[in-house]
Amino acid sequence: MSNEEKFKIKEDLIINHPYALNPFRKGVELTLTTIGWIIWAVLCRPLLLAFMWFLSVEIFYEHMIRLGGIFALADFIIIYLGCLFVLYLFIRGWNFYNSRRFRGKDRRKSVKEVSSNDLESYFKFASHVIEKARNWKNISVSFKDDNQVFLKEMESIKEGPYRGYFKSG
Numbered sequence: 001m002s003n004e005e006k007f008k009i010k011e012d013l014i015i016n017h018p019y020a021l022n023p024f025r026k027g028v029e030l031t032l033t034t035i036g037w038i039i040w041a042v043l044c045r046p047l048l049l050a051f052m053w054f055l056s057v058e059i060f061y062e063h064m065i066r067l068g069g070i071f072a073l074a075d076f077i078i079i080y081l082g083c084l085f086v087l088y089l090f091i092r093g094w095n096f097y098n099s100r101r102f103r104g105k106d107r108r109k110s111v112k113e114v115s116s117n118d119l120e121s122y123f124k125f126a127s128h129v130i131e132k133a134r135n136w137k138n139i140s141v142s143f144k145d146d147n148q149v150f151l152k153e154m155e156s157i158k159e160g161p162y163r164g165y166f167k168s169g
Contacts (some may be wrong), residue, residue, distance in 0.1 A: 123149050123164035 084095035
């Protein structure tokens, strides 16, 4: 098995379960995220916009007024408006195509349900390990060797670690 295939298998095994986080951690993450967005909205974004407006006014004045670019704009206004109209038609056509193609279709793919037998056969765990792990609150999953998986309950010293192997190993 090549390194890319091993990496792909390990990459597929990482599952995001936000509902498994404890309430305190959810609260801390939500609070820090909210504070970050407030800082961005109140401080950073207005300063960036003010700088961009100042820069655009300076560039507009330099090219259009001082260098006489306003006359070239008047000469090419039909070409500019034609290009804008073509871009508008292209975008509207693409939206129309997508609305016809995907009308009534659910484009979100759901992940199929994984049973205990699937986990046991793929990771070669004993049957009682998966049933025990279903009742654990916090599970530590470690990939220490190329084909080994270790499960351990985080809050209990006496439970685990249980060793399993990849199907290919």
